[in-house]
Amino acid sequence: MKPRDRLRIAMQKSGRLTEPALDLLNRCGLTFRQSRDKLFCFGEGEPVDLLLVRDDDIPGLIAQGVCDLGIVGRNVLHEFQGTAGEGATALTEWRPLGFGRCRLSIAVPQERDYREPADLASQRIATSYPGLLNAWLREKQVAATVITLAGSVEIAPRLGTADAICDLVQSGGTLVANQLREADVLLQSEAVLAGPQTLPADERGDMIELLLKRLDGVIQVRESRLLLLQTSRTSLDAVTRLLPGGPQPTLLPVAGQPDQLMLQALCAGEVSWRQLEEIKKAGAREMFVLPVEKMLA
Numbered sequence: 001m002k003p004r005d006r007l008r009i010a011m012q013k014s015g016r017l018t019e020p021a022l023d024l025l026n027r028c029g030l031t032f033r034q035s036r037d038k039l040f041c042f043g044e045g046e047p048v049d050l051l052l053v054r055d056d057d058i059p060g061l062i063a064q065g066v067c068d069l070g071i072v073g074r075n076v077l078h079e080f081q082g083t084a085g086e087g088a089t090a091l092t093e094w095r096p097l098g099f100g101r102c103r104l105s106i107a108v109p110q111e112r113d114y115r116e117p118a119d120l121a122s123q124r125i126a127t128s129y130p131g132l133l134n135a136w137l138r139e140k141q142v143a144a145t146v147i148t149l150a151g152s153v154e155i156a157p158r159l160g161t162a163d164a165i166c167d168l169v170q171s172g173g174t175l176v177a178n179q180l181r182e183a184d185v186l187l188q189s190e191a192v193l194a195g196p197q198t199l200p201a202d203e204r205g206d207m208i209e210l211l212l213k214r215l216d217g218v219i220q221v222r223e224s225r226l227l228l229l230q231t232s233r234t235s236l237d238a239v240t241r242l243l244p245g246g247p248q249p250t251l252l253p254v255a256g257q258p259d260q261l262m263l264q265a266l267c268a269g270e271v272s273w274r275q276l277e278e279i280k281k282a283g284a285r286e287m288f289v290l291p292v293e294k295m296l297a
């Protein structure tokens with residue numbers, strides 16, 4: 001294969017991961033000109049191009065060296081790793097990306113008892129993830145029949161072609177609509193940046209390192225919230241103890257109110273209504289939770 005000097009990233013052409021993946025790359029300062037056939041997007045500023053494909057093809061394209069990196073669900077990456085066989089290029093998860101969250105779960109008809117994996121012995125389980133399911137059954141030492149389906153796995157029990165399923169679950173709505181309930185979780189998944197275990201030793205490797213640094217910055221900002229509030233000096237300790245993520249707050253005086261302080265803290269992750277209510281009970285008021293747009297430490 002001809003050596004390439006531009007980095008090539010594979011991502012889903014059209015599906016759940018497409019928009020958030022593009023948005024993330026844009027935030028990393030990468031912009032693309034979409035080609036007419038929409039399979040290949042040429043990077044405008046940096047030497048980074050996109051290949052838009054079905055998500056199932058992404059790990060294989062990286063393993064074959066057609067692409068250097070890919071944005072794909074952990075479920076698809078692990079399924080590939082489990083079924084790729086000996087000698088295939090080892091892929092690794094370079095970064096979890098925090099979107100496309102779901103889990104690969106066993107679901108059974110609502111009226112059926114399920115206590116432990118052994119309850120699946122001799123059952124027929126329909127799935128699009130035979131590699132992951134077989135590995136899990138082996139680990140749990142359960143002998144069951146795995147039925148591989150490309151899609152519409154959730155209707156298999158109603159059709160009488162399976163006793164249980166192993167499928168992706170996000171809210172659980174699809175399961176309820178099909179009179180199924182989640183019984184066990186095999187894998188917690190989200191979109192990840194996948195790539196070969198060893199980076200290319202040329203400019204592409206340098207570009208990957210730059211991209212990883214930018215990604216870390218973008219992810220940190222995305223997951224940060226600036227919390228502003230007022231509190232009395234006497235409540236300060238109780239309020240500080242409740243700050244999500246235990247940040248070191250900055251304190252400012254409030255004009256004309258010597259016993260009051262303005263507190264500013266950078267919290268890692270969401271600040272929920274419940275957490276705000278707790279902090280308020282501890283003595284805070286005038287609370288604001290603000291998103292962070294850019295951060296340079």
Ligand code: ATP
Pocket residue numbers: 012013014015016017053054055056072073074075076100101102168169170171189190191
């Ligand atoms: P493609 O045409 O690219 O093969 P697809 O139908 O296989 O698309 P999508 O349904 O778009 O894929 O899902 C892509 C990824 O989104 C999944 O592999 C998974 O990691 C993640 N995901 C998050 N929530 C869900 C969900 N409720 N159902 C399915 N996938 C989900």
Ligand code: MG
Pocket residue numbers: 054055056
């Ligand atoms: Mg797919």
